[in-house]
Amino acid sequence: MALNILVVDDSNTVRAVIAKTLKLTGVPINELLEAANGREALQILQDHWVDLIFSDINMPVMGGVEMIQQMKQDDVLKTIPVIVVSTEGSATRIEQLKAQGVRAYIRKPFTPELVRAVVLDIIGETDGAQ
Amino acid sequence: MEPNNTEILFEVVSGVLEAQAFMFADAAEKGDIPPRDGEYYQAKMTFVGPFRGTMALTVPMEMCTEMAANVLGLDMDDEQAEEGAQDALKELLNVACGQVLTELAGEEPVFDLTVPAVTVMDDETWDALTHDENVAAMLVDERPLLTGLWIEES
Numbered sequence: 001m002a003l004n005i006l007v008v009d010d011s012n013t014v015r016a017v018i019a020k021t022l023k024l025t026g027v028p029i030n031e032l033l034e035a036a037n038g039r040e041a042l043q044i045l046q047d048h049w050v051d052l053i054f055s056d057i058n059m060p061v062m063g064g065v066e067m068i069q070q071m072k073q074d075d076v077l078k079t080i081p082v083i084v085v086s087t088e089g090s091a092t093r094i095e096q097l098k099a100q101g102v103r104a105y106i107r108k109p110f111t112p113e114l115v116r117a118v119v120l121d122i123i124g125e126t127d128g129a130q
Numbered sequence: 131m132e133p134n135n136t137e138i139l140f141e142v143v144s145g146v147l148e149a150q151a152f153m154f155a156d157a158a159e160k161g162d163i164p165p166r167d168g169e170y171y172q173a174k175m176t177f178v179g180p181f182r183g184t185m186a187l188t189v190p191m192e193m194c195t196e197m198a199a200n201v202l203g204l205d206m207d208d209e210q211a212e213e214g215a216q217d218a219l220k221e222l223l224n225v226a227c228g229q230v231l232t233e234l235a236g237e238e239p240v241f242d243l244t245v246p247a248v249t250v251m252d253d254e255t256w257d258a259l260t261h262d263e264n265v266a267a268m269l270v271d272e273r274p275l276l277t278g279l280w281i282e283e284s
Binding site for chain 2 (some may be wrong): 011012013014017020038058059060086087088089090091092093096101107108109
């Protein structure tokens with residue numbers, strides 16, 4: 001199944017790096033969508049079906065935590081797995097995010113291998129490359 | 131700043147620079163930093179948690195373009211690398227700041243970080259940085275990189 005993936009980060013460079021990393025992982029991608037903050041992401045989610053979201057936490061306008069909280073208010077959006085990609089290393093923060101429904105946490109800088117493993121784990125496929 | 135804080139700054143920033151942008155830094159004494167030549171960018175962000183403060187990175191503009199080119203896998207003269215120069219510096223600071231805070235405070239405390247902002251460095255600020263005990267200096271292919279961490283007294 002090819003995935004529709006939404007990448008949410010205020011940095012064009014980071015969005016480009018995540019997009020490039022996803023392509024390197026070999027994970028089948030149908031459509032790669034981008035948003036510069038949580039509000040833009042919620043708007044995109046109104047018009048597009050998305051299978052997986054990669055999101056930063058600290059962003060202007062609307063951060064990742066507020067975006068996730070708003071997604072939880074919607075019966076459809078709350079089912080979309082969110083992977084947080086952030087610089088923060090606090091175990092407490094990671095637990096808080098997981099308690100709010102975040103499926104996985106990837107700390108920057110990351111490798112394509114880690115991203116692939118996390119995505120395959122979420123979509124329930126085994127990694128035939130290993 | 132404790133002397134080993136500048137060591138932490140060097141270890142973290144040089145490590146992130148290597149991992150993200152494939153660039154290698156050597157530690158330097160601030161007195162050995164070559165005179166300012168050309169325009170510099172400074173990225174700065176603040177953090178609030180068990181303690182609060184500011185972290186900054188200051189580098190020549192053309193080094194930011196090289197960082198962006200390396201991060202994105204582009205040639206230096208690619209328009210996208212030039213456009214991404216400030217973004218690449220902000221991201222380097224963002225990642226380094228998260229790692230420095232973990233080094234200083236461990237993995238339990240929660241810090242709120244601001245979004246990094248970039249300004250063009252003026253001569254006065256550059257001179258102040260080169261005399262600031264909170265600043266660590268390094269050289270990347272003979273080009274200076276200054277990184278500072280200012281922790282406020284609680």
